[in-house]
Amino acid sequence: MINDQPKFLTMGDRSLLVELSDEISLEVNRRVRSLYYSLSHRKLNGIIELLPSYTSLLVVFDPSVLSVSALRTLVTRLFDSPAETRIPEPKTVEIPVVYGGDFGPDLEWVADYHRLNPSEVVRYHSDTVYHVYMIGFTPGYPYMGEVPGEIVTPRRDTPRTHVPRGSVGIAQKQTGIYPVESPGGWQIIGRTPLVLFDPHATPSTLLEAGDVVTFYPIEKEAFENWRQ
Numbered sequence: 001m002i003n004d005q006p007k008f009l010t011m012g013d014r015s016l017l018v019e020l021s022d023e024i025s026l027e028v029n030r031r032v033r034s035l036y037y038s039l040s041h042r043k044l045n046g047i048i049e050l051l052p053s054y055t056s057l058l059v060v061f062d063p064s065v066l067s068v069s070a071l072r073t074l075v076t077r078l079f080d081s082p083a084e085t086r087i088p089e090p091k092t093v094e095i096p097v098v099y100g101g102d103f104g105p106d107l108e109w110v111a112d113y114h115r116l117n118p119s120e121v122v123r124y125h126s127d128t129v130y131h132v133y134m135i136g137f138t139p140g141y142p143y144m145g146e147v148p149g150e151i152v153t154p155r156r157d158t159p160r161t162h163v164p165r166g167s168v169g170i171a172q173k174q175t176g177i178y179p180v181e182s183p184g185g186w187q188i189i190g191r192t193p194l195v196l197f198d199p200h201a202t203p204s205t206l207l208e209a210g211d212v213v214t215f216y217p218i219e220k221e222a223f224e225n226w227r228q
Helices: 026-042 068-080 107-113 118-126 220-227
Strands: 007-010 015-019 047-052 056-061 092-099 130-135 142-145 160-163 167-171 174-177 182-184 187-191 212-217
Touching: 007 068, 015 068, 026 047, 026 056, 026 068, 026 130, 056 068, 092 118, 092 220, 107 118, 107 187, 118 187, 118 212
Parallel strands: 092 212
Antiparallel strands: 007 015, 015 056, 047 056, 092 187, 130 142, 130 212, 142 174, 160 182, 167 174, 167 187
C-alpha cells in the first residue's frame, strides 16, 4: 500500500530519502519512478542525483542552492499529482542464458532444495516475465521480480568472492544479473553472453528500472558464438 503522504528521512546534510511505502509492489515502484521522472525532467538547480529503489527515492542535493524544506514541499506537491508525469514506456528485453554446469554452479543445489530436477528450475525461471524494480549494487545490476514461488531460494550462506560477469542468480523472490565480475551471495543458475554495462555506450546500461525481462535457454556453443 502506498503511503498517504511521503515519509522523509534526512541522510546527512546533502541527501533526503523519500519513502513511499514499506511494501514492495509494482504500483509502489511505478509511483517511485513517477516521482523520479517528475524531478529529473524539471532539471532543478540544486538537485545533484536521483537514485530510485523498490519503494523509495534518494535525492542528493546541494543545500547551498536548495533547502530541505523547499525540497520537501516540492516532492509532496509532485507526489500529490502523479498524473502530471508521463512515465516512458518500458522496453522488453529477452535474455539468453546457459543454465547449469560451469555457468550455473548452483542450479543443482536450487533443484535439490526444492525437490525439483534442474530442468524444472530452468522452466520455472525462463517461463516467467520479470519487472526490473531497480538498478543497484554494481553499475547496471538489475533487481528483478518476482520468481515463481516454486523456486524462491535463500541466498548462499557464504558469498563468493568472485562471480563472473553475466551470471544469473536467484535470491529470495528476486532474480538478477551480474553486469561485472564482483563478489556476490546469490544462487548462480546460469550465465548470459549479453553485456549489461558498457561505460562507453549511451545509455551505459542495457536495462533500466521499469523494463520487462524474459529469459530463454541457449547452449554453451551459442554462448561462445554470441561473444565472438
